[in-house]
Amino acid sequence: MCLKVLQPILHTIVSIATMVCSIGCTMIQYMPKQFDVKQGNYLSECEINRISLGMTKSDVSSNIGAPTLQGLLTPNIWYYIFYHRIGNKIIKHQILTLKFDTNDVLITIDKKVIV
Numbered sequence: 001m002c003l004k005v006l007q008p009i010l011h012t013i014v015s016i017a018t019m020v021c022s023i024g025c026t027m028i029q030y031m032p033k034q035f036d037v038k039q040g041n042y043l044s045e046c047e048i049n050r051i052s053l054g055m056t057k058s059d060v061s062s063n064i065g066a067p068t069l070q071g072l073l074t075p076n077i078w079y080y081i082f083y084h085r086i087g088n089k090i091i092k093h094q095i096l097t098l099k100f101d102t103n104d105v106l107i108t109i110d111k112k113v114i115v
Contacts, residue, residue, distance in 0.1 A: 040082035041068050043096055048111060057104045067098070076100040090114070 067078035080096040099108035
């Protein structure tokens with residue numbers, strides 16, 4: 001008699017436990033992943049040391065490549081931007097700003113690295 005009363009309750013408990021486990025496993029599939037994102041132009045110290053004040057735009061671009069961004073209103077400022085991010089955490093952020101005079105000669109090198 002006692003077994004007949006407990007059987008529906010036990011069946012309900014097993015059903016609920018099975019549903020909870022199934023939902024838990026399904027949710028793991030849809031959890032956001034931590035993506036490794038690298039964007040921009042990463043320049044090593046060796047590459048940056050290849051450029052120096054007094055170089056022309058063509059000299060600079062032949063040594064380290066084209067800039068990531070060039071100002072529309074100020075075309076004599078070149079930006080080389082790089083960042084490395086895993087999930088929401090920024091691992092490395094590098095900004096190299098090069099300023100040229102009106103004769104396209106490099107006059108300023110400004111490097112910022114955020115680690």
